[in-house]
Amino acid sequence: MATAATASAPGPVAAGRVVRQALHWQERLALALLVACCAALAFFLLGPLFMILVKSVQDKDGAFVGLLQFRDYLGTPALRQSIFNTLGVALVVTGITIPLAFTFAYALTRSAMPGKAVFRVVGLTPILAPSLLAAISFIQWFGNQGLLKPLLGGTPVYGALGIVISSIYATFPHALMIILTALLLADGRLYEAAESLGTRTLRRFFTITLPGAKYGLVSAAMVVFSYTVSDFGIPKVIGGNFNVLAVDIYKQVIGQQNFNKGAVVSLILLLPVLVAFVVDWRMQGRQHAQFSARAVPYVARRKPWFDGAMFVYCTLVALLLLAVLGMAVYTSFIKLWPYDKSFSLRHYTFGLVDGGVIVSFFNSLRMAFVTALLGTMFIFGCAYLLEKTRGMPGTRALIRLLASIPMGVPGMVLGLGYILFFNHPDNPFNVLYHTLTILVLATVVHYYTSSHLTAVTALKSLDGEFESVSASLKVPFYKTFHRVTVPVCLPAILDIGRYLFVNAMVTISAVVFLYSPDTQLAAVAILNLDEAGEIGPAAAMATLIVVASASVCVLYALVTRVLLTRTQGWRRPAPGN
Amino acid sequence: MAENARSSEGPYLRLTGIAKSFGRFQALHGIDLAIERGELVTFLGPSGCGKTTLLRIVAGLEAQDWGTIVQDGRDISRLPAIRRDYGIVFQSYALFPNLTIHANVAYGLVNRRKGRSEIERRVAELLKLVGLPDSGAKYPGQLSGGQQQRIALARALASAPGLLLLDEPLSALDALERLRLRGEIRALQQRLGVTTILVTHDQEEALSMADRIVVMNAGRIEQVGSPRAVYETPATPFAADFIGKINVLPGVAAGRDRVRVGGRALLLARNDLIEGSAVKLYLRPEDVVVHRDPATGQGAANTLAAQVAKVEFLGAFCVLGLAPEGTDFPALSANVPRHAVDAGGLEPGAHIAITLPPAALRILG
Ligand SMILES: Nc1ncnc2c1ncn2[C@@H]1O[C@H](COP(=O)(O)OP(=O)(O)O)[C@@H](O)[C@H]1O
Ligand SMILES: [Mg+2]
Numbered sequence: 001m002a003t004a005a006t007a008s009a010p011g012p013v014a015a016g017r018v019v020r021q022a023l024h025w026q027e028r029l030a031l032a033l034l035v036a037c038c039a040a041l042a043f044f045l046l047g048p049l050f051m052i053l054v055k056s057v058q059d060k061d062g063a064f065v066g067l068l069q070f071r072d073y074l075g076t077p078a079l080r081q082s083i084f085n086t087l088g089v090a091l092v093v094t095g096i097t098i099p100l101a102f103t104f105a106y107a108l109t110r111s112a113m114p115g116k117a118v119f120r121v122v123g124l125t126p127i128l129a130p131s132l133l134a135a136i137s138f139i140q141w142f143g144n145q146g147l148l149k150p151l152l153g154g155t156p157v158y159g160a161l162g163i164v165i166s167s168i169y170a171t172f173p174h175a176l177m178i179i180l181t182a183l184l185l186a187d188g189r190l191y192e193a194a195e196s197l198g199t200r201t202l203r204r205f206f207t208i209t210l211p212g213a214k215y216g217l218v219s220a221a222m223v224v225f226s227y228t229v230s231d232f233g234i235p236k237v238i239g240g241n242f243n244v245l246a247v248d249i250y251k252q253v254i255g256q257q258n259f260n261k262g263a264v265v266s267l268i269l270l271l272p273v274l275v276a277f278v279v280d281w282r283m284q285g286r287q288h289a290q291f292s293a294r295a296v297p298y299v300a301r302r303k304p305w306f307d308g309a310m311f312v313y314c315t316l317v318a319l320l321l322l323a324v325l326g327m328a329v330y331t332s333f334i335k336l337w338p339y340d341k342s343f344s345l346r347h348y349t350f351g352l353v354d355g356g357v358i359v360s361f362f363n364s365l366r367m368a369f370v371t372a373l374l375g376t377m378f379i380f381g382c383a384y385l386l387e388k389t390r391g392m393p394g395t396r397a398l399i400r401l402l403a404s405i406p407m408g409v410p411g412m413v414l415g416l417g418y419i420l421f422f423n424h425p426d427n428p429f430n431v432l433y434h435t436l437t438i439l440v441l442a443t444v445v446h447y448y449t450s451s452h453l454t455a456v457t458a459l460k461s462l463d464g465e466f467e468s469v470s471a472s473l474k475v476p477f478y479k480t481f482h483r484v485t486v487p488v489c490l491p492a493i494l495d496i497g498r499y500l501f502v503n504a505m506v507t508i509s510a511v512v513f514l515y516s517p518d519t520q521l522a523a524v525a526i527l528n529l530d531e532a533g534e535i536g537p538a539a540a541m542a543t544l545i546v547v548a549s550a551s552v553c554v555l556y557a558l559v560t561r562v563l564l565t566r567t568q569g570w571r572r573p574a575p576g577n
Numbered sequence: 578m579a580e581n582a583r584s585s586e587g588p589y590l591r592l593t594g595i596a597k598s599f600g601r602f603q604a605l606h607g608i609d610l611a612i613e614r615g616e617l618v619t620f621l622g623p624s625g626c627g628k629t630t631l632l633r634i635v636a637g638l639e640a641q642d643w644g645t646i647v648q649d650g651r652d653i654s655r656l657p658a659i660r661r662d663y664g665i666v667f668q669s670y671a672l673f674p675n676l677t678i679h680a681n682v683a684y685g686l687v688n689r690r691k692g693r694s695e696i697e698r699r700v701a702e703l704l705k706l707v708g709l710p711d712s713g714a715k716y717p718g719q720l721s722g723g724q725q726q727r728i729a730l731a732r733a734l735a736s737a738p739g740l741l742l743l744d745e746p747l748s749a750l751d752a753l754e755r756l757r758l759r760g761e762i763r764a765l766q767q768r769l770g771v772t773t774i775l776v777t778h779d780q781e782e783a784l785s786m787a788d789r790i791v792v793m794n795a796g797r798i799e800q801v802g803s804p805r806a807v808y809e810t811p812a813t814p815f816a817a818d819f820i821g822k823i824n825v826l827p828g829v830a831a832g833r834d835r836v837r838v839g840g841r842a843l844l845l846a847r848n849d850l851i852e853g854s855a856v857k858l859y860l861r862p863e864d865v866v867v868h869r870d871p872a873t874g875q876g877a878a879n880t881l882a883a884q885v886a887k888v889e890f891l892g893a894f895c896v897l898g899l900a901p902e903g904t905d906f907p908a909l910s911a912n913v914p915r916h917a918v919d920a921g922g923l924e925p926g927a928h929i930a931i932t933l934p935p936a937a938l939r940i941l942g
Contacts, residue, residue: 018642018643019640019641019642019643019644019654019655019657020640021637021640021655021656021657022655022656022657023657024657024658024659024660026659027659029655098923154745308594420880448771463667463669463670463671464665465669465671466671466673467673468633468636468638468658468667468671469665469667469671470684470735471638471657471658471659472636472658472663472664472665472685472686472738473664473684473685473688473732473735473736474659474688474689475684475685475688476688477657479688480673483673483676484673484676487675488674488675567675568716569716569719570674570675570716570718570719571674571675571718
């Protein structure tokens with residue numbers, strides 16, 4: 001071992017001085033990569049947000065005008081109305097979606113009804129589609145020529161009503177996932193104790209279930225609220241004359257080319273979402289403290305009346321969800337709603353292929369694939385450097401902060417920031433403007449937070465001493481990364497890839513400002529088709545997106561299953577479902 | 578195992594003035610320690626006293642704020658971990674779960690550009706050394722905790738390091754495995770002659786395995802010595818209390834060689850006390866001499882009447898809880914062999930006499 005003492009051995013410790021360890025080149029490499037990750041995150045997240053702040057206090061010619069534009073904005077009654085509309089709709093949607101999703105999740109975790117796996121999958125299907133699909137579908141059901149229009153008794157679906165029901169559909173799976181997790185995490189032993197003490201069902205519900213799921217419920221409420229406030233596709237398609245902030249930004253930027261006003265509205269939109277984000281953040285901190293690592297999952301016992309009621313409820317909800325998705329698919333396969341309902345592929349062939357719009361679907365596929373591939377590599381790599389290397393605590397704290405911000409930034413705001421930032425003549429990266437690359441960047445940043453948390457959770461579950469052992473064995477960290485860390489974390493890595501892919505397929509708000517004629521995406525194409533009155537092709541495009549997303553999810557499930565079977569020699573049984 | 582060439586005289590590892598803070602909290606206060614070649618030294622102390630921190634500083638996994646480390650004549654104070662010479666074993670085993678036992682043990686060898694056959698031979702040799710010659714194809718998850726820790730030991734020894742660091746290697750194991758592995762590790766260490774530091778909070782483990790024990794408390798070294806020395810002549814009250822049980826008798830010096838405790842003057846085997854000063858006497862329970870006949874040595878120095886308050890059965894011996902009679906002498910405990918209790922006369926409530934031998938009464942610190 002005397003060889004290690006050769007060459008550049010660091011000098012002796014100077015008396016009376018704090019010791020600074022010499023860095024091995026591998027440690028330098030790790031720190032350099034860490035700093036690079038931090039810089040990239042800061043550049044592609046803070047740069048755009050900063051530009052919005054700057055633009056909001058400038059006039060069109062770039063002169064500083066302070067808060068003048070805010071005053072202007074708030075002085076316009078129609079625009080001020082948007083704020084109330086936005087918040088009102090979001091509150092109503094939250095108030096309806098949360099109980100619906102909670103009951104559904106409760107049935108899945110606490111009842112012994114049959115068909116739970118099917119209900120779970122159906123409950124999550126809305127995630128596969130762009131939010132626009134819901135709006136289009138509800139127009140088909142309840143619009144001017146809608147099948148069920150009489151049911152509304154004269155109230156037009158275009159406006160607040162349409163936004164609310166479409167948003168409930170779109171947010172349901174997000175709320176369901178969060179509440180399901182909270183209920184699954186709850187400790188079954190509490191219930192067994194309560195049952196053995198003869199605690200009444202209703203009392204058990206209020207003393208154990210609700211408190212246990214409290215943080216999950218709040219978190220779900222905040223996510224639903226933010227989603228509704230931020231979503232642009234639904235109000236654009238079904239909102240009629242009912243103004244909301246997200247559409248206002250769109251109108252200012254695309255309609256009037258007034259980026260400064262757009263920036264002002266963005267900041268106003270950012271406010272409620274930030275509040276929700278902070279509330280959620282603090283709740284999550286507490287939730288982690290609440291669960292013991294050794295919680296035992298609850299096993300439901302048969303209770304015929306309760307199970308029956310839950311089965312009826314879930315069947316009803318599942319049918320409604322399928323009716324929304326089904327209507328869009330159906331619309332894509334018939335000649336002309338409601339006059340000629342004969343089967344036809346013309347919306348696909350004539351509407352999409354011949355019109356050349358189909359290119360946008362392939363753009364989307366390409367964008368989603370690149371996002372999933374590069375995004376997963378960057379996010380997981382960055383999380384690895386963050387969790388498993390040493391040094392530079394300040395940089396680490398900054399990365400943690402940066403990684404948590406995107407969750408609190410609506411897609412419209414991020415998208416606007418991206419144009420302002422990358423369209424700037426002085427930005428050396430402005431060559432990215434109007435490329436597929438910028439769409440990938442915006443999408444990765446937009447969905448960074450959840451992916452990052454998945455990666456960090458997986459990394460934290462590894463033994464914290466793998467890196468120490470590697471160092472003692474003189475093995476470079478990157479070798480252990482690829483021989484041990486990546487294989488062990490593969491399920492989480494695939495999960496991140498799937499999440500990014502599906503979201504890249506359906507996202508619209510972050511990319512609606514960023515595409516060029518050459519890089520138009522499928523979800524944007526739906527918007528444009530709808531604007532042109534081409535409901536059939538729009539529905540066809542939405543269907544294609546659902547098919548692509550669903551295929552990736554199925555692929556993910558298959559690969560994961562094969563992986564777990566092949567590695568069960570060393571992998572302990574997978575936790576959870 | 579290749580014999581390490583001696584590159585210098587003197588201790589194999591010398592720590593000088595090692596200090597470390599985490600923020601405002603000072604975890605280590607100027608640690609000085611020398612470890613001889615081939616010895617097994619344990620860091621013993623309560624949880625949180627800085628044992629792991631000190632071990633990690635020796636490994637370079639943590640950087641000390643102050644102080645120097647010299648290993649085998651070479652100043653390694655500022656060397657990064659990857660360039661130091663040691664093998665390490667953690668409480669959690671830290672075996673790579675997705676690699677076979679063979680690949681785990683060979684993990685560091687592969688990187689040293691050794692020939693394939695040489696690696697095969699070395700892995701086989703190591704697996705045999707730790708008593709698991711046929712486990713190469715298995716995965717860590719398929720072995721028991723004790724077996725996994727043996728593999729971790731084999732992995733740490735694979736490249737024949739000059740220094741072996743063990744951080745609570747037995748704490749995650751059940752009692753039986755712990756006992757067995759204790760002996761195995763010690764035998765292996767002595768056979769290979771590898772200089773070893775073992776971190777533990779278990780005094781029995783330290784006493785049974787160590788050549789020397791370093792007793793630590795709150796980031797400081799309280800005492801360094803052989804297991805016997807540390808047990809028989811603890812240097813500080815902390816060391817006395819942490820290792821084994823001990824009776825504490827507070828009193829006042831009543832002369833150069835005697836201390837008044839609860840109205841009784843006790844003779845000591847020293848004569849350097851300053852009359853009137855407050856002192857604490859320490860006495861191991863097994864040093865208390867028990868007489869069944871309460872009349873024994875009436876009036877003799879250091880002998881007093883006592884009543885048995887309770888008898889605690891601990892297997893090989895019993896602990897008597899004793900209440901000295903007549904005076905406000907503090908309660909104390911005495912160890913007696915089990916057969917002595919079986920012979921009768923020591924039941925709770927029994928009146929007996931006890932002698933506190935002057936040579937066993939110590940003043941510490
Ligand atoms: N990375 C760290 N950051 C802050 N405090 C630490 C860190 N590592 C150890 N400590 C603190 O230093 C003290 C000594 O820790 P440690 O060396 O692990 O103790 P031991 O191994 O003796 O139980 C403890 O109080 C612990 O909380
Ligand atoms: Mg420790």
